[in-house]
Amino acid sequence: MHIYNFSAGPAVLPSDVLVQAQHELLDWHGCGMSVMEMSHRGDEYPLIQQQAEADLRALMGIPDNYRVLFLQGGAWTQFAMVPMNLMHGHQRVNYVHTGIWSEKAIDEAARYAKVHLAASGKDSGFHAVPAPDDWQIETDAAYLHYTSNETIGGVQFQFIPDAGVLPLVCDMSSDILSRPIDVSRFGLIYAGAQKNIGPAGVTLVIVRDDLLGEPIPGTPTMLDYRTHAEHDSMFNTPPTWSIYMAGLVFAKLRREGGLSVMQAHNQAKAALLYRTIDDSDFYHNPVALDSRSLMNIPFTLADRALDGAFLAGATERGLVQLKGHRLAGGMRASLYNAMPMQGVVALVDYMREFERMHG
């Protein structure tokens, strides 16, 4: 039986990438050792990392005045590194509150800065991105931060906010590489790898080079972006295997036509699942139409008492990891780049069948 993995992260990886990694596992390109065994200062590994960066730059169209950093510590560490490094003498920072992940970023930033809430989705129960006309951006501030896709709530920005003169900072952990974006609109983008890039262990930071300056006093060497920018992300030992795997994913996405091709594929998958939910009185997704995520689709059943039976039946058919986040309940289907259309077709077939039996 084929398994379709709807996990929110660590998440499904492209099967051809896993097969390639398997082929190369013991002997990378005839050098007689595994990527995992290579010195990061040897002859081979730096080429792997350089190629990964080159492929990512081509894929996202990253301008030359941006640095690509391969860091560790997950997006959570970026919640602190962003204010520590980008305050540049300011007291205040702007945040947009759209759900659980932006809230965590806000709480962490509040340890270092005065957080001004430029906008909040609270009035909508965090089921919609607040309309940009109502935002109140504090201009005497270091930057504006938002979360392009709320992985738990299933709320996604379908536009890039206008931060005026301020650098725009984005947590793109769960939708990076899912669609083309204009990198030049941003001051800094960060993303943990384990949603839509590769295995856990590497965190991507894309930062405009004029923002690399003095961090707040007491910042540890490892949390200073300049440390990593000045050493091509090889100041200390990088997460070599995760970067190698991410590089295989970047190369594959380039081969397959890039991010507009991914976007069309993601739109088609999400449309099928939303249509199935919206056409039924049995399933429900609470998110406003203009804010619905193409990546993470939460839904509930008409009767919560059926949740266990739904999940058990799904697992029997190889549809796994559909249980919603513990803070949200219900179900959540994550449809990252590597989820094939057949997986969504199998899911909606099962959903219709379950509804016929229990609806």
Ligand SMILES: *Cc1c(COP(=O)(O)O)cnc(C)c1O
């Ligand atoms: C998963 C996630 C995080 C946390 O990532 P870690 O790599 O576990 O630190 C932060 N933000 C968003 C939007 C996420 O989806």
